[in-house]
Amino acid sequence: MADYYIPVGEVVKSEPKSIGIETPRKKRPKELAVITECCTGCSGSPACVPYCPVADCMYWVPDEDHPPFGRIEVDPVLCIGCKKCTSKGPDGSFLDGCPWDAIEMVPTVEAAEYVASKGGPPEYLRENWERVVEPAIRMSQLAAQQG
Numbered sequence: 001m002a003d004y005y006i007p008v009g010e011v012v013k014s015e016p017k018s019i020g021i022e023t024p025r026k027k028r029p030k031e032l033a034v035i036t037e038c039c040t041g042c043s044g045s046p047a048c049v050p051y052c053p054v055a056d057c058m059y060w061v062p063d064e065d066h067p068p069f070g071r072i073e074v075d076p077v078l079c080i081g082c083k084k085c086t087s088k089g090p091d092g093s094f095l096d097g098c099p100w101d102a103i104e105m106v107p108t109v110e111a112a113e114y115v116a117s118k119g120g121p122p123e124y125l126r127e128n129w130e131r132v133v134e135p136a137i138r139m140s141q142l143a144a145q146q147g
């Protein structure tokens, strides 16, 4: 999971952000979209964001050292796993979505473990408890309920 960008800790969501559904998802998706290090940021005009049907799920993260570059991230708490942002279809087919193959679908439990494992030192965890640990606990509880 080292090559993925999954937000942990405080998140500042810059524009462009996805627009759409604003109600929280009802079910834990089996898979979540995660951005890999292949994300180029599409020179500031991310091709993936308009495909996402969930408000604030995909958002821009500027590269402070190299403006105007940056990348996209996916909020693991909001993603519904619809795969509209990815270009990988079933049986090797190619869909619309990220043209740079920079979005992968990973099992939700794996993403939650990653978030928890990146929690960092105790003081960081204390400060970011809600953001980091609560979603991981919620996701693993839902996983247990849904088998």
Ligand code: SF4
Binding pocket: 035, 038, 039, 040, 041, 042, 045, 046, 047, 048, 049, 071, 072, 097, 098, 099, 100, 101, 102, 103
């Ligand atoms: S379309 Fe792909 S490369 Fe472009 S910003 Fe989105 S994830 Fe990154």
Ligand code: SF4
Binding pocket: 032, 033, 051, 052, 053, 054, 057, 058, 074, 078, 079, 080, 081, 082, 083, 084, 085, 086
């Ligand atoms: S899988 Fe769907 S909800 Fe998740 S980031 Fe991609 S388009 Fe948005």
